[in-house]
Amino acid sequence: MNFWEYLGSRHQQLLIDxxxxxxxVFQCMVVATVLGVLIGVxxxxxxxxxxxxxxxxxxxxxxxxLAMIGLLIPVVGLGVPPTVIALTLYxxxxxxxxxxxxxxxxxxxxxxxxTGIGMSRPARLARVELxxxxxxxxxxxxxxxxxxxxxxxxxxxxxxxxxxxxxxxGIASLGSRNALNQVLAGTLGxxxxxxxxxxxxxxxxxxxxxxxxxx
Amino acid sequence: MPEPxxxxxxxxxxxPRSVGATIELExxxxxxxxxxxxxxxxxxxxxxxGETVILVGPSGCGKSTLLKMINRLIEPTGGRIRxxxxxxxxxxxxxxxxxxxxxxxxxxxxxxxxxAQNVALVPKMLRWPAARVRARVEEMLDxxxxxxxxxxxxxxxxxxxxxxxxxxxxxxxAADPPVLLMDEPFGAVDPxxxxxxxxxxxxxxxxxxxxxxFVTHDFDEAIKIGDRIAVLRERSHIAQFDTPEAILTHPxxxxxxxxxxxxxxxxxxxxxxxxxxxxxxxxxxxVDDPHQHIVDKLRSGGTDxxxxxxxxxxxxxxxxxxxxxxxxxxxxxxxxxxxxxxTRDATLRDALEAVLTDSTGRVAVTxxxxxxxxxxxxxxxxxxxxxxxxxxxxxxxxxxxxxxEQRAAQTHAEQEGFFGGxxxx
Numbered sequence: 001m002n003f004w005e006y007l008g009s010r011h012q013q014l015l016i017d018x019x020x021x022x023x024x025v026f027q028c029m030v031v032a033t034v035l036g037v038l039i040g041v042x043x044x045x046x047x048x049x050x051x052x053x054x055x056x057x058x059x060x061x062x063x064x065x066l067a068m069i070g071l072l073i074p075v076v077g078l079g080v081p082p083t084v085i086a087l088t089l090y091x092x093x094x095x096x097x098x099x100x101x102x103x104x105x106x107x108x109x110x111x112x113x114x115t116g117i118g119m120s121r122p123a124r125l126a127r128v129e130l131x132x133x134x135x136x137x138x139x140x141x142x143x144x145x146x147x148x149x150x151x152x153x154x155x156x157x158x159x160x161x162x163x164x165x166x167x168x169x170g171i172a173s174l175g176s177r178n179a180l181n182q183v184l185a186g187t188l189g190x191x192x193x194x195x196x197x198x199x200x201x202x203x204x205x206x207x208x209x210x211x212x213x214x215x
Numbered sequence: 216m217p218e219p220x221x222x223x224x225x226x227x228x229x230x231p232r233s234v235g236a237t238i239e240l241e242x243x244x245x246x247x248x249x250x251x252x253x254x255x256x257x258x259x260x261x262x263x264x265g266e267t268v269i270l271v272g273p274s275g276c277g278k279s280t281l282l283k284m285i286n287r288l289i290e291p292t293g294g295r296i297r298x299x300x301x302x303x304x305x306x307x308x309x310x311x312x313x314x315x316x317x318x319x320x321x322x323x324x325x326x327x328x329x330x331a332q333n334v335a336l337v338p339k340m341l342r343w344p345a346a347r348v349r350a351r352v353e354e355m356l357d358x359x360x361x362x363x364x365x366x367x368x369x370x371x372x373x374x375x376x377x378x379x380x381x382x383x384x385x386x387x388x389a390a391d392p393p394v395l396l397m398d399e400p401f402g403a404v405d406p407x408x409x410x411x412x413x414x415x416x417x418x419x420x421x422x423x424x425x426x427x428x429f430v431t432h433d434f435d436e437a438i439k440i441g442d443r444i445a446v447l448r449e450r451s452h453i454a455q456f457d458t459p460e461a462i463l464t465h466p467x468x469x470x471x472x473x474x475x476x477x478x479x480x481x482x483x484x485x486x487x488x489x490x491x492x493x494x495x496x497x498x499x500x501x502v503d504d505p506h507q508h509i510v511d512k513l514r515s516g517g518t519d520x521x522x523x524x525x526x527x528x529x530x531x532x533x534x535x536x537x538x539x540x541x542x543x544x545x546x547x548x549x550x551x552x553x554x555x556x557x558t559r560d561a562t563l564r565d566a567l568e569a570v571l572t573d574s575t576g577r578v579a580v581t582x583x584x585x586x587x588x589x590x591x592x593x594x595x596x597x598x599x600x601x602x603x604x605x606x607x608x609x610x611x612x613x614x615x616x617x618x619x620e621q622r623a624a625q626t627h628a629e630q631e632g633f634f635g636g637x638x639x640x
Contacts, residue, residue: 109319109320109321109323110323110325110326112288112319112323113317113319113323113324113325114325115288115312116283116286116288116312116317116319116323116396117312117313117317117336117337117340117386117387118309118310118311118312118313118314118315118337118340119309119336119340120309123340127325128325131327132325132326132327210327210328210370211370212326212327212328212329212370212371212372213326213327
């Protein structure tokens with residue numbers, strides 16, 4: 001059975017895996033974005049809190065994904081919970097760091113002007129600082145998504161959802177008829193998904209970054 | 216003088232435009248934790264309604280800090296602030312700032328908002344109805360000399376530095392605040408644009424009569440714009456607070472005269488306009504006059520020079536006796552062309568400049584559409600400058616005498632009080 005025949009015969013299962021992979025990455029990204037921006041907003045004004053947030057999240061990233069999921073299994077069990085927790089944690093770093101860098105990079109004279117014309121602190125954050133920091137934050141979200149695409153594959157180790165199942169099954173049965181096809185289908189599926197997500201981010205950037213600050 | 220109460224300024228439905236409010240600073244102090252000396256030490260300053268006051272001083276003297284304490288961007292550690300008679304030292308700072316215009320260096324426009332969105336910010340925060348905000352934005356852009364139709368939807372980066380600064384002023388004035396604070400607003404634009412912006416500000420202020428507090432380190436800018444100038448030394452101590460004329464002609468001490476710099480008499484020329492001194496007449500002829508008439512005029516006139524006007528009545532050439540003959544009778548080739556003219560609104564400095572560069576030792580004054588009105592010559596200029604300086608000196612001496620008298624009376628009273636107090640114990 002060649003690769004195309006394999007795709008043709010298993011397309012239903014493949015689509016489900018792809019959909020679940022995309023879905024878990026997307027949902028974890030939403031949570032990671034909300035959390036990451038929140039952490040950034042809370043910490044960027046203080047030198048040490050900001051640095052602590054960046055260091056903590058980058059330390060998380062140095063833990064190998066397999067080890068992280070392995071460590072989570074005894075605590076939260078198998079399946080979806082360890083996958084979601086691990087992905088969200090890994091997704092935080094680029095977002096937190098870019099959010100802090102972006103917010104700190106806003107021209108202080110603009111912050112001064114915003115306060116000077118009578119904006120309250122939440123208004124200033126929502127109307128001036130976050131919109132101006134949005135391009136770097138969006139870049140962070142993009143980098144995070146790319147990263148999570150790959151890491152999500154490892155979630156299959158904890159019986160999580162997604163294309164990782166195909167890859168693991170293929171690796172486990174190397175030498176059998178469909179092993180290579182399975183690994184190939186899983187990997188290509190992830191690449192295609194990553195490209196699609198990236199295209200979506202380009203579109204989101206077009207729609208959400210105001211013309212006045214678009215590069 | 217009735218002052219508009221500050222919190223009401225700019226709320227929807229207030230009838231006439233608000234004019235300036237008084238600003239009283241009383242022993243205002245800013246002390247940063249960890250530094251031995253305060254950044255601003257006990258500044259007391261009374262600013263009249265509708266007046267333009269310039270805070271000028273060397274960098275690091277705390278003039279910006281002093282300004283930012285007025286809208287409490289920097290919270291004072293001591294003293295009181297009163298605007299329009301109302302104590303605002305403990306008022307909600309966000310509400311306070313919406314009633315005070317604020318314009319800063321490099322405009323401070325938000326790059327992700329269009330010109331219209333930037334200008335509309337404060338009125339929107341004050342919850343003006345949408346239609347009123349829209350109308351106000353157009354009005355403000357018009358006021359600062361930008362065509363609303365053209366600039367409305369532009370982003371700040373699509374504007375020149377001078378245009379950005381205009382929009383910055385429009386935004387500061389949008390909610391019609393009685394008080395306008397300007398922190399080196401023209402510091403980041405080129406000298407020619409800065410000159411234009413200064414002229415514009417003077418024009419605006421003639422229309423609006425806001426109370427403006429303006430920070431700069433450029434003394435020439437201070438003289439040009441200010442009704443009164445506060446020269447600040449370190450820790451914002453007021454070295455002198457007076458009219459530009461008084462500071463130029465009678466600096467309070469060495470610090471002020473050092474800051475005024477060389478050429479105080481020359482700078483004085485910036486304060487007087489051609490309309491304030493006499494314009495003399497001079498014989499003129501027109502290019503349309505018959506040739507013989509021009510020749511007669513040149514021969515008969517008391518002067519040996521006539522001014523030739525072109526078809527529209529603008530100064531064209533200076534003609535001397537003999538010029539015509541040397542040019543073989545041709546008007547087109549005879550005489551020396553007029554290089555430079557001044558209007559009645561030009562400063563004496565401009566006039567002097569023109570006189571000095573023109574070989575004839577005088578400059579033609581023009582009115583509407585460049586039509587000839589008269590001339591100013593070197594002697595007139597010299598005489599008026601002498602008179603001006605003399606008058607200034609006299610005034611300053613009187614003012615000085617007044618101050619000394621007051622001081623003497625005060626000391627006297629204190630001494631009496633002191634002895635009186637001792638007698639009681």
